[in-house]
Amino acid sequence: MPDPAPNAIRRLVSLDVACFRELRLEGLKTCPQAFGAMWEDERAKPTEWFVERLERNIIFGALDAWQNLVGMAALFPSDAPKTRHKGIVWGVFVSPRARRAGLAAKLLDAVLTDAAQVVEEARLTVGTSNAGAIGLYRRAGFTQYGQEPRAVQLDGVYYDEYLMGLRLTDYNRPSGRRALSDPMPGAT
Numbered sequence: 001m002p003d004p005a006p007n008a009i010r011r012l013v014s015l016d017v018a019c020f021r022e023l024r025l026e027g028l029k030t031c032p033q034a035f036g037a038m039w040e041d042e043r044a045k046p047t048e049w050f051v052e053r054l055e056r057n058i059i060f061g062a063l064d065a066w067q068n069l070v071g072m073a074a075l076f077p078s079d080a081p082k083t084r085h086k087g088i089v090w091g092v093f094v095s096p097r098a099r100r101a102g103l104a105a106k107l108l109d110a111v112l113t114d115a116a117q118v119v120e121e122a123r124l125t126v127g128t129s130n131a132g133a134i135g136l137y138r139r140a141g142f143t144q145y146g147q148e149p150r151a152v153q154l155d156g157v158y159y160d161e162y163l164m165g166l167r168l169t170d171y172n173r174p175s176g177r178r179a180l181s182d183p184m185p186g187a188t
């Protein structure tokens with residue numbers, strides 16, 4: 001029997017709304033400390049709201065051999081005149097069954113490679129105790145430029161966050177690799 005196909009990384013489009021919504025809600029529900037958004041709020045949003053997010057953000061997904069969406073990463077390019085050189089990375093999540101296989105690193109690379117065409121700076125916030133995500137972002141070249149005490153509050157507990165940034169004009173594709181953001185067959 002042939003090996004199953006490796007994970008595919010591709011940009012998500014509005015037709016992916018059902019699996020995007022499902023994975024996003026899985027992330028919010030299972031990792032509430034990792035995200036600013038609330039599962040209770042987003043699960044009540046209509047499908048059109050998720051479609052708009054797909055249209056207004058750069059969102060890449062990782063699909064397993066059975067075409068199930070198992071990971072995602074997103075960047076919102078600011079549309080305000082004075083900040084449109086910046087984009088905010090959000091929604092980085094890989095399903096527990098697919099972790100530690102390099103998917104988040106590939107997803108982030110795909111998002112940043114794509115975003116480098118439209119913004120000059122990437123920004124993000126990450127919980128100071130989220131060692132896995134901090135390692136992921138440092139590996140991609142992000143550096144810490146600040147720390148916000150008591151940045152988020154959940155069930156009466158306050159969490160600090162690091163502010164991290166990356167100059168995308170310096171963002172280089174690792175040489176010899178296909179750009180992950182190049183269109184995948186069938187992606188529109």
Ligand SMILES: CC(C)(COP(=O)(O)OP(=O)(O)OC[C@H]1O[C@@H](n2cnc3c(N)ncnc32)[C@H](O)[C@@H]1OP(=O)(O)O)[C@@H](O)C(=O)NCCC(=O)NCCS
Nearest residue numbers: 034092093094099100101102103104105126132133135136
């Ligand atoms: C953080 C997360 C996205 C990493 O996904 P992943 O696919 O397992 O990550 P990768 O396999 O691509 O790992 C890339 C790098 O991240 C770091 N990393 C990832 N998971 C880690 C862990 N559990 N412990 C330490 N470092 C970790 C490492 O530096 C790793 O590079 P290496 O394998 O060369 O050591 C995943 O654990 C997750 O979804 N966590 C819950 C949601 C979350 O915290 N999102 C971030 C919000 S800011």
